[in-house]
Amino acid sequence: MGLDDNVNIEKPQPSKKRKHKEVAIFGNYKNYYGYRVGQDLEEDPRLTVLKNEWFESKDCLDIGCNNGTITVAIAKKFGCRSILGVDIDGDRVEEAYWNLRRIVKMSTPTIPPKTTKLEDAAGVNDAQHSVTELRSGETMESLRNFSSLQEKDLLNIVTFRKGNFVQNWRPPEDKSYHTIICLSVTKWIHLNWGDDGLILLFAKIWKLLQPGGIFILEPQPWDSYYKNRLVSEMAKTNYHNIKIFPEGFQEVLLDKIGFRKVENITSSLSGSKSGFNRPILAFWK
Numbered sequence: 002m003g004l005d006d007n008v009n010i011e012k013p014q015p016s017k018k019r020k021h022k023e024v025a026i027f028g029n030y031k032n033y034y035g036y037r038v039g040q041d042l043e044e045d046p047r048l049t050v051l052k053n054e055w056f057e058s059k060d061c062l063d064i065g066c067n068n069g070t071i072t073v074a075i076a077k078k079f080g081c082r083s084i085l086g087v088d089i090d091g092d093r094v095e096e097a098y099w100n101l102r103r104i105v106k107m108s109t110p111t112i113p114p115k116t117t118k119l120e121d122a123a124g125v126n127d128a129q130h131s132v133t134e135l136r137s138g139e140t141m142e143s144l145r146n147f148s149s150l151q152e153k154d155l156l157n158i159v160t161f162r163k164g165n166f167v168q169n170w171r172p173p174e175d176k177s178y179h180t181i182i183c184l185s186v187t188k189w190i191h192l193n194w195g196d197d198g199l200i201l202l203f204a205k206i207w208k209l210l211q212p213g214g215i216f217i218l219e220p221q222p223w224d225s226y227y228k229n230r231l232v233s234e235m236a237k238t239n240y241h242n243i244k245i246f247p248e249g250f251q252e253v254l255l256d257k258i259g260f261r262k263v264e265n266i267t268s269s270l271s272g273s274k275s276g277f278n279r280p281i282l283a284f285w286k
């Protein structure tokens with residue numbers, strides 16, 4: 002399928018009726034995770050259905066990353082080689098960098114300062130002496146190196162960029178990805194850019210994936226579109242003209258875009274208590 006990023010799709014403007022109220026017309030909510038993930042949940046339940054081998058040592062892309070909570074959590078949990086979060090809202094991208102630095106700081110263990118030269122000279126700080134309070138095989142030095150490595154790594158592994166994925170965003174150095182995730186974003190793209198925008202999204206994802214790569218999709222259900230249909234003038238129009246409904250995304254991705262197989266990876270995750278009762282699908286290129 003050909004992909005033309007320069008297709009002329011207009012930039013949505015907030016609906017006139019609501020122009021004095023701050024409306025998250027792209028689903029670019031501030032504090033999204035404050036109300037989406039229950040405060041009592043330690044981990045976003047969506048992470049529990051993601052498989053290690055899809056991310057470990059892989060180059061990954063997170064479309065619509067918001068404040069980067071999921072992006073950083075995936076990097077930490079699975080050890081991606083790289084993960085790039087893209088979001089249309091520059092404020093969310095700034096928050097994402099802020100969060101990343103905060104998480105790195107928090108996850109760096111506090112290590113006692115280096116011993117003085119005098120102690121070193123007396124041999125107090127050699128490996129045999131310094132292991133007493135550490136796990137076997139760990140020395141203060143190894144722990145120090147490990148923590149600075151981890152800190153450096155997470156900051157190198159995770160990056161964020163502002164960009165409209167369906168219009169003009171291009172990957173750095175024409176990179177391709179092993180795994181692309183797009184969680185709770187399709188409704189916003191669909192409402193703002195219609196069926197054309199949705200097809201552009203899917204086709205661009207397919208193009209950016211390496212052969213054998215995986216696309217993880219969490220589409221919002223059609224009944225949830227109704228309450229957001231007035232967020233922009235474009236959304237109002239698009240809502241009435243949509244012909245591809247979320248139940249049909251799977252067919253489009255397999256039959257028109259060219260993915261070779263799909264799996265519903267959320268059969269084990271259900272219940273509104275978790276805050277995440279939407280199906281998550283994995284597609285293989």
Ligand SMILES: C[S@@+](CC[C@H](N)C(=O)[O-])C[C@H]1O[C@@H](n2cnc3c(N)ncnc32)[C@H](O)[C@@H]1O
Pocket residue numbers: 027028029030033064065066067068071087088089090093164165166167168183184185186189190
């Ligand atoms: C509802 S949030 C979902 C955040 C995250 N993916 C998650 O599920 O936890 C949707 C995000 O998609 C972003 N978004 C919407 N349209 C976009 C586009 N065309 N390009 C990039 N990001 C977009 C919004 O700014 C928002 O942060």
